[in-house]
Amino acid sequence: DTAVSQTPKYLVTQMGNDKSIKCEQNLGHDTMYWYKQDSKKFLKIMFSYNNKELIINETVPNRFSPKSPDKAHLNLHINSLELGDSAVYFCASSQVEGGQYFGPGTRLTVT
Amino acid sequence: KQEVTQIPAALSVPEGENLVLNCSFTDSAIYNLQWFRQDPGKGLTSLLLIQSSQREQTSGRLNASLDKSSGRSTLYIAASQPGDSATYLCAVRPGDDKIIFGKGTRLHILP
Numbered sequence: 001d002t003a004v005s006q007t008p009k010y011l012v013t014q015m016g017n018d019k020s021i022k023c024e025q026n027l028g029h030d031t032m033y034w035y036k037q038d039s040k041k042f043l044k045i046m047f048s049y050n051n052k053e054l055i056i057n058e059t060v061p062n063r064f065s066p067k068s069p070d071k072a073h074l075n076l077h078i079n080s081l082e083l084g085d086s087a088v089y090f091c092a093s094s095q096v097e098g099g100q101y102f103g104p105g106t107r108l109t110v111t
Numbered sequence: 112k113q114e115v116t117q118i119p120a121a122l123s124v125p126e127g128e129n130l131v132l133n134c135s136f137t138d139s140a141i142y143n144l145q146w147f148r149q150d151p152g153k154g155l156t157s158l159l160l161i162q163s164s165q166r167e168q169t170s171g172r173l174n175a176s177l178d179k180s181s182g183r184s185t186l187y188i189a190a191s192q193p194g195d196s197a198t199y200l201c202a203v204r205p206g207d208d209k210i211i212f213g214k215g216t217r218l219h220i221l222p
Contacts (some may be wrong), residue, residue: 033210041198043155055209090154099145099160100202100210104153105175 003027004103006091012109013081019036021076023091032074034039034066034101035090043090078108086110113138113205117213125221126190127190132186132216135199142204146175146186148197149215155200159186191220 004025013019025032031050037043047066048055054066063079078085091103116131124130127147134144147155159168159175161184167176174187182208198215205211 040214042214043200043202045209045211048209065162092155094162097142097162097204099143099157102147102155 004091004093004101006089006103006106008106009104010107010109012111014111015081015083017081018077018079019108020078021082021089021091021108023074023103024072024077025091025093025101025103027093027101029093029095029101030071030096031096031100032068033092033094034074034076034094035102037088037090037105039087046076047074081110083086083110113141113203113211115203115211115213117199117201117216119216120214121217121219123219125219126166126193128191128192129187129189130191130218132188132199132201132218133185134183134186134213134216136182136211138205139182141179144175144177144184145202145204145210146173146184147200150197157201163220166199178208188218193220193222196220 007022033048034046046060065077067075086109088105088107090105092100094100113222116135118133149155149167151201161168161177172189175182196219198217200215201213
């Protein structure tokens with residue numbers, strides 16, 4: 001059984017479009033995260049979210065917004081996509097003070 | 112501001128050798144430190160998690176140490192195998208819901 005899953009695995013879209021990436025975890029963790037891995041393979045946190053608080057990395061454009069319908073899901077919505085948004089996006093989850101478990105990633109290509 | 116540095120950036124060693132990967136961090140106030148591996152085009156796999164109160168963790172041929180006071184962690188891989196070839200990432204978790212990654216060490220085990 002997959003602990004953290006993401007859909008879609010690949011996403012190709014044109015500039016200006018709005019798209020969403022879904023994430024689900026079945027680990028019962030309290031906190032979920034979104035990361036961006038750029039072309040240089042550097043991982044950077046975008047958001048962390050639990051039932052109480054959304055923490056946003058100050059460098060993330062407001063075109064990106066996380067949406068959490070429930071504790072097991074944290075979806076990422078991206079408006080007005082730009083070429084520079086092309087990257088691999090990873091979802092992760094953890095318990096308080098625990099380790100992080102990552103999803104397989106979504107490769108987003110903006111043309 | 113917490114910064115994580117991994118040295119070396121890339122490493123090639125013959126099969127069978129023991130090796131050490133290094134990770135340093137600038138702020139010793141951390142919840143835990145986690146080592147991951149990432150295979151090309153894949154997500155992150157957690158290898159070892161060391162809580163701030165611990166000094167080391169072992170899993171099979173892997174041993175990770177943590178010295179908070181000096182801001183250092185090492186990942187020791189014994190009897191390396193070609194299947195160990197991957198990028199190894201070190202990540203520290205400060206006292207909030209963030210996690211800071213190093214840029215990774217690309218390891219290549221020569222058959």
